[in-house]
Amino acid sequence: MWKRATATLKSSLSLHITNEGSKYNAFHCHRFISGSPLHFQEMNGICPKHVDSVITFVLGPGSGKGTQCARIVETFGFKHLSAGDLLRKEVVSATEYGTMILDTIREGKIVPSAVTVKLILREMESSDNHKFLIDGFPRSEENRIAFERITGSEPDFVLFFDCPEEEMVKRVLSRNQGRIDDNIDTIKKRLKVFEALNLPVVDHYERRGKLHRINAVGTEDEIFEQVRPVFAACEQTAA
Numbered sequence: 705m706w707k708r709a710t711a712t713l714k715s716s717l718s719l720h721i722t723n724e725g726s727k728y729n730a731f732h733c734h735r736f737i738s739g740s741p742l743h744f745q746e747m748n749g750i751c752p753k754h755v756d757s758v759i760t761f762v763l764g765p766g767s768g769k770g771t772q773c774a775r776i777v778e779t780f781g782f783k784h785l786s787a788g789d790l791l792r793k794e795v796v797s798a799t800e801y802g803t804m805i806l807d808t809i810r811e812g813k814i815v816p817s818a819v820t821v822k823l824i825l826r827e828m829e830s831s832d833n834h835k836f837l838i839d840g841f842p843r844s845e846e847n848r849i850a851f852e853r854i855t856g857s858e859p860d861f862v863l864f865f866d867c868p869e870e871e872m873v874k875r876v877l878s879r880n881q882g883r884i885d886d887n888i889d890t891i892k893k894r895l896k897v898f899e900a901l902n903l904p905v906v907d908h909y910e911r912r913g914k915l916h917r918i919n920a921v922g923t924e925d926e927i928f929e930q931v932r933p934v935f936a937a938c939e940q941t942a943a
């Protein structure tokens with residue numbers, strides 16, 4: 705299972721990102737992000753299927769998923785890509801999207817797929833790893849469809865950290881990382897967005913048989929003991 709869908713990740717991503725104009729329809733943003741000339745194109749399903757990358761989505765806002773991703777990296781050697789961290793980096797670097805991203809995060813809304821997918825793909829492209837944990841993305845069906853269309857592939861599996869609202873609020877309010885969205889007003893908005901837009905993604909992957917629902921309540925160790933077998937099973941399949 706490790707060796708799946710992405711033979712030409714690097715070459716196809718370069719194609720997605722650099723072919724300007726030409727036969728492809730332009731995606732929404734022909735812009736520079738963090739100073740790189742990444743001209744993003746919608747591929748209308750014509751991109752080659754990625755064949756040897758492992759892609760895992762990790763979902764569940766404020767659930768401790770970032771904490772568990774660090775354990776997965778340590779134990780199973782994945783490359784961790786937090787969509788939220790990539791977006792916050794754009795804000796700090798004050799790129800042309802910085803203000804829009806900051807406003808969107810403050811409102812607990814979702815940054816347009818064109819921006820987020822571009823940031824994720826750029827990180828994937830520059831990594832030598834072929835096993836990716838994509839944390840906090842996709843946050844909407846629109847995000848999911850954009851990613852799947854552009855990469856030409858679906859994730860191998862999806863982890864959903866299922867956390868009761870009350871626990872999520874408690875964790876986020878005590879996170880203490882100075883995040884602009886870790887306040888009760890934004891958290892309420894994020895919870896609404898979660899129900900309206902994130903949950904349909906969870907449901908989609910459940911229907912596809914790709915979802916691993918993890919009970920996010922417990923100690924970090926207890927939760928990792930639910931996560932471990934998911935990755936161990938995939939490693940075995942690959943051996």
Ligand SMILES: Nc1ncnc2c1ncn2[C@@H]1O[C@H](COP(=O)(O)OP(=O)(O)O)[C@@H](O)[C@H]1O
Nearest residue numbers: 765766767768769770771875878879922923924
């Ligand atoms: N199992 C756990 N029990 C209690 N608190 C936790 C647990 N896992 C993580 N946390 C804490 O909850 C907060 C949110 O965790 P984080 O990993 O940032 O979540 P996410 O990436 O899902 O928003 C952090 O302060 C973290 O230390």
Ligand SMILES: O=c1ccn([C@@H]2O[C@H](COP(=O)(O)OP(=O)(O)O)[C@@H](O)[C@H]2O)c(=O)[nH]1
Nearest residue numbers: 765766787788808809812813814815840841
């Ligand atoms: O694909 C993404 C990931 C994050 N965000 C924004 O960034 C915020 C923080 O996301 P992150 O995943 O860091 O937060 P977490 O859910 O882990 O607390 C979200 O509420 C969104 O406003 C987004 O728009 N698209």
Ligand SMILES: [Mg+2]
Nearest residue numbers: 769770786788
């Ligand atoms: Mg996080």
